Amino acid sequence: MRKRTKRSLVVSLGVLLGLVGLAPAMAADLEAGKEAYESYCAACHGENGRHLTAPDLANPDFLSITSPQLLRAMIETGRPGRPMPAWKDMLEDEEMQDLVAYIKGWQKGPDVPLSKGKITGNVKAGAAIFVTTCAGCHGTQGAGGSAPALNNPGFLHVASDPYIKKTLEVGRPGTAMRSFLGAPGLANLSDQELNHVVAYIRSWDKRR
Ligand code: HEC
Ligand code: HEC
Incomplete structure (x- = not known):
C-alpha cells in the first residue's frame, strides 16, 4: 500500500534542500493519507469524515481546536472498550503522518488556540449538571x-x-453536540459551570 520509492525520493529531496538551507516543511503525501483513511477509517467515520456511526472528523469546530499532535494522539490511543481501535502499532509512522495531514486538510477555519493547564471546578456541582444536561447522550x-x-x-x-472546556464552549455544530456556553435561561451554562463539568469529567481520570 505504501509508495516507498516515491516517498524515499521525496525524503532525499528534503535532505538535499535541507543541506543547502532551503528545507521546506516536509510535505505529507496526501494521496497516501487518503488511501489510509479510506482503508481504515471510512467504514465508521464515513466518506470525507462525514459521519456514519462515529464522530464527524470533518467538523470545522473539531478540527479548529484539534492540533495535528492531538489528532495523532487520539488516533494512536483509540478508545479502549469502544469501537474506536488504537492504531499505534497498526500504522507505520509515515502512514500516520500522511493520515493526520489528510484529515487536517479538511479544516476550513483558522486554528483556535487553547489555554494551558488544569481547570479547577467543583466536582459535585459538575456531577449535578452532567446528570441533567449531558448524561442523556x-x-x-x-x-x-x-x-x-x-x-x-x-x-x-x-x-x-x-x-474539553473549549469543546463545550463551541460544540460541534451540525451534530447533536451543541454549544453550551451562553445566556442563562436557554439551558446554557456559565463559564463557572463549564469549569465544574470539566472538573467532574476529569475526576474519572484514573491516573490522577
Ligand atoms: C470500528 C469503527 C471505527 C473505526 C474503524 C475507526 N474509528 Fe475512530 N472512532 C469510532 C468511534 C465510535 C469513536 C467515538 C468513541 C466513542 O464512541 O466513545 C471514534 C473516535 C475517533 C476520534 C475522536 C473524535 C472526537 O470527536 O474527539 C478520532 C480522531 C478518530 N476516531 C479517528 C479515527 C481514524 C483516523 C481512524 C482510521 C485510522 C478511525 N478513527 C477508525 C469508531 C471507529
Ligand atoms: C443531544 C446529545 C448530546 C448532549 C446533550 C451532549 N452531547 Fe456531547 N456530544 C454529542 C455527540 C453526538 C458528540 C460527537 C460529535 C460528533 O458526532 O461529531 C459529542 C461530543 C462531545 C465531546 C467530544 C468527545 C470526544 O470524543 O472528543 C465532549 C467532550 C462532549 N460531547 C461533552 C459534553 C458535555 C459535558 C455535555 C453536557 C454539558 C454534552 N456533551 C452534552 C452529543 C451530546
Missing part, C-alpha cells in the same frame, strides 16, 4: 451512549482540560 457517568464515552481512558489521557 453521553451515558450515566459518561460511559457513552448515542454520544462518545467521556470516562474513557483513551479520551481522558489525550484531551486536556482546556480542550
Whole structure:
C-alpha cells in the first residue's frame, strides 16, 4: 500500500534542500493519507469524515481546536472498550503522518488556540449538571451512549482540560453536540459551570 520509492525520493529531496538551507516543511503525501483513511477509517467515520456511526472528523469546530499532535494522539490511543481501535502499532509512522495531514486538510477555519493547564471546578456541582444536561447522550457517568464515552481512558489521557472546556464552549455544530456556553435561561451554562463539568469529567481520570 505504501509508495516507498516515491516517498524515499521525496525524503532525499528534503535532505538535499535541507543541506543547502532551503528545507521546506516536509510535505505529507496526501494521496497516501487518503488511501489510509479510506482503508481504515471510512467504514465508521464515513466518506470525507462525514459521519456514519462515529464522530464527524470533518467538523470545522473539531478540527479548529484539534492540533495535528492531538489528532495523532487520539488516533494512536483509540478508545479502549469502544469501537474506536488504537492504531499505534497498526500504522507505520509515515502512514500516520500522511493520515493526520489528510484529515487536517479538511479544516476550513483558522486554528483556535487553547489555554494551558488544569481547570479547577467543583466536582459535585459538575456531577449535578452532567446528570441533567449531558448524561442523556453521553451515558450515566459518561460511559457513552448515542454520544462518545467521556470516562474513557483513551479520551481522558489525550484531551486536556482546556480542550474539553473549549469543546463545550463551541460544540460541534451540525451534530447533536451543541454549544453550551451562553445566556442563562436557554439551558446554557456559565463559564463557572463549564469549569465544574470539566472538573467532574476529569475526576474519572484514573491516573490522577
Ligand atoms: C470500528 C469503527 C471505527 C473505526 C474503524 C475507526 N474509528 Fe475512530 N472512532 C469510532 C468511534 C465510535 C469513536 C467515538 C468513541 C466513542 O464512541 O466513545 C471514534 C473516535 C475517533 C476520534 C475522536 C473524535 C472526537 O470527536 O474527539 C478520532 C480522531 C478518530 N476516531 C479517528 C479515527 C481514524 C483516523 C481512524 C482510521 C485510522 C478511525 N478513527 C477508525 C469508531 C471507529
Ligand atoms: C443531544 C446529545 C448530546 C448532549 C446533550 C451532549 N452531547 Fe456531547 N456530544 C454529542 C455527540 C453526538 C458528540 C460527537 C460529535 C460528533 O458526532 O461529531 C459529542 C461530543 C462531545 C465531546 C467530544 C468527545 C470526544 O470524543 O472528543 C465532549 C467532550 C462532549 N460531547 C461533552 C459534553 C458535555 C459535558 C455535555 C453536557 C454539558 C454534552 N456533551 C452534552 C452529543 C451530546
